[in-house]
Amino acid sequence: MSLAFKRFISTGAKSAKKYMAPKPANGPTHAKLSPAQKAYLDRVIRVDQAGELGADLIYAGQYTALGHRQDLKKLIRHMWDQEIHHHATFDALQTGLRARPSLLTPLWKVGAFGMGLFGGIMGKEVSMACTEAIETVIGNHYNTQLRVLSNNFSDIKDLRTGECTHSEEVKNIQNHIKTFRDQEGEHLHIAVTHDADKARPHWLIYNTVKLITKSAVYTAERV
């Protein structure tokens, strides 16, 4: 089986232990989550999983179209590898914490790969402009999630001490999102320093892709 084929199969769900907080040995450590908090975590995992699946496939599409160029091959491969890790992480969290995956997963798959491939065929500048737009939206999106996770989960009592703290489970999700946000920032930097602004017309491509990404995030949160 070719390497490229193997890379399409996410193995994250099968090795959940690597990505999830270790299960507490003596049962729950914290008081129960409110229905709103549960619904929020459910939504976070769903939208991030769909987003990382999309990112994984966008870079796969770009790699398919631009993989023959020696100057870009390593660069795209580097970003793609990181996205594969993000995707695997959220796959593990989704199956382990029993969140529902997005119903529109087939659409995200086709759309993301198509977008990456199309951008790649249009050339280096266009695909870098796409990356710039996507990573801008995703960076903001992750920051919003981190804000909510730190502000709205601080009323849960630790059963042993009686103090209000974040449980390991929520901390684990926070840490993952923090790392990913930083890596998405790195991708943004790569895109900007590799001629994203030389795409013509930059404003049109940038804003269209931004709009598409935002509406995909909005939809994946709900459906």
Place this chain on the structure above:
Amino acid sequence: MSLLKLLLPVRTRFAALLPSLNGIRCYHSFYHVEPPIADPCTIENKILDKAYKEFVPQEGFTDLAVKKGAEAVGVNPSSLGAIFNFTTASKDTAMELALYHLKYARQQMIEENKVQASKIFDEGERLKFLMGKRLLLNKPIINNYHQALGRMILPTNIPESLKELHNLADDLSYYAGDKSTDFAWYSKRFAVAGAFVQSELFMLADKSKNYQDTLQFATDRLNEVFKLGKAYNSFEEWALFNGISTLNLIRSQLVRG
């Protein structure tokens, strides 16, 4: 204005029919206390539990059984509407009793068989094992179960019953070890729910010893589901492999010029 007035009650009535997402299980936490499926501490569930265990075998899934259950735990049966907080005429205690059976049996299925199920290695075998155990939990009330099923498929009760069916299919898949991360998640739960409903209907007329025929029927249905899943996955793998190979072939030809 008059049109608005006409529409308003329809809308409110329709809102009751829309499946509210409240009862659907989402996000399962390990570090936070998870509320039990059928909480034994609430007064409603105390009444229903008594009715379910002691009066259903004689009275069936009826209002009378709940009334007797209420009397047995020392609650005035005429105040049941207030205790259950019924706000529409379409809700009744018989349906609550049927739902209690579903929740209680689902909870028992997990609690009694979790350890034993974890000793089975194959996901499919685990699923068959758990579904068999769940079907056998219908045994004590099987003679009256048609009444509960009749309640569940009343139009006003369908959202609630479907929610419970989904929760059951979700629990069955999760405890069997399902790891699907995309659309397969939905098709799997849909197929498991279908197999379960068919087996349950089969069980109503089953006269075999220890319901062996029902268990065989359920195993056959699940085997069909696995076969279909395998066929689809094989096709997908084949198509993806050939797609990528074709692409690489074209590429290599282009490179040669």
